[in-house]
Amino acid sequence: MTDPTRLSVIVTTYNNGRTLRACLESVKWANEIVVLDSLSTDDTLAIARNYNTRIHQHRFMGYGPQKQMAVELASNDWVLLLDADEVLSPALQDELRQLLQEAPAADGYEIARQEQLFWRMSHPATRMNHFLRLFDRRQGGVDDMPVHAAPKVRGRIERLKSLLYHFGETDLHAKVEKINAYSTGLVEDKLKRRRWGLPLIMIFYPPWFFLRSYFFKRNFVNGWAGFINSVVAAFYVFLKYAKLYEHHQFARHGTDLFPEGAPPVPAARRD
Template sequence: MSASQPMLSGVVTTFNNAETLDRCLASMAFCDELVVLDSGSTDGSQAIAEAHHAKLFIEVFKGYGPQKQSAIDKCVGEWILLLDADEFLAPGAAEVIRDRLAAPDAEGYRLSRDEWLFWRWPAPGTRGNRQLRLFNKSAGAMNAVPVHAAPEVNGQVRDLDARFMHFGEPELAVRVEKINRYSSGLVAHSARKQKRFMAARLIFYPWIAFLKMYIGKRYFLNGWAGFFAARTHAFYAFLKYAKVHEARQKSARDQAL
């Protein structure tokens, strides 16, 4: 770290991620410190973290957002680089991040994430999903959204020309199981928002979600893998609203009894 650069902390939360953690931490080796918060892994994840000289902490899992926030709170750095254990920075990303932190012009930065599509990485031209993963610790914190908890920043957020890769699910069955689990985890949170036009959302939004991904983000460039990804994304969009509608119907029935 030069005198002109702020300290950067790389943050990862883990639970039995031995297959992907080594590559994740290796890509973050340029950080001034690595903080790994483990939930009690039994597969060697903790040994991998120690091999990368990370500051290793072990805590019972408190939920996606609270667990990541606990890891962030343990950091010394002024800036946070947040990755999941099944993600890693693409070549060149470290240099881009360091160059930007030499003269930051925002409180947070969105990086582009490339998703593993069952049996392949996306083709050139596929548009990644931009996510806020680099932010000033004093201005950012995890939100309270269950399952999809993400950092939020009080201040300017800009896009950064740096990519990171997400291994994702290697099989369609695993992807569908995750979709089912995540959509169930969002029911209570989504139901509290009192979303309007539920019938229209159930009928039309899955198709909109499919077209936005398959055409808008050019997943059609990835053959059947891209089609499968867009269709499962649409199915997730359907399940989110279908389960909220189901919960409301059950609640109305129980109140009528």
């Protein structure tokens, strides 16, 4: 019978040399660390080899399938799913060790994530998002969302008290690159969901999202970093629906709206 206190930490990587060392340092006490790498070209693998890790490589299949494959590579039933730019706070490390020693009472646990906001970390008074990261893989797995893939678990879900640090938003350039890639990746998913009323969504939803982020999630306590982050977040939701609207217009008009004799101008592929 599998010991319920044993933990496999799962980390998916691609060119994460900047943050991977801190990530692995915070989980080196775990029974097992599995790294699934998407064919990195930087020093990611060299860093991973400095820790007691089991390293596998596979071409990137999409966020959901890649993370699910990593989960299936684990040897233990209880897994902690991390991105390579996430780091367990010292308090969270202690809380996890205590929880696993006592045997978890729930089937999964959500963890609050404190975000890097460009030149600072978010203020503790910010309303943080909670993510399901620690779970019994016998009770579920990772969904197949093209971008924001997450575990789905049957049974009881509880929340831990301590924080997970996220060092992903290094600067505005990186943030804008990420939302541009994410919003493109979500077009196909939204096509499946048949979203209509796009012009109205583009007009009204981004301002509402800014207010929600800046005031309701208390990003105002983060000063100008919080204001900028809320504006970019509103732009992200605008981009998601603007790109979906653009897709429909290309499908509807083709090159009919270009001058006669103009060369065909298909939308660029961004695989």
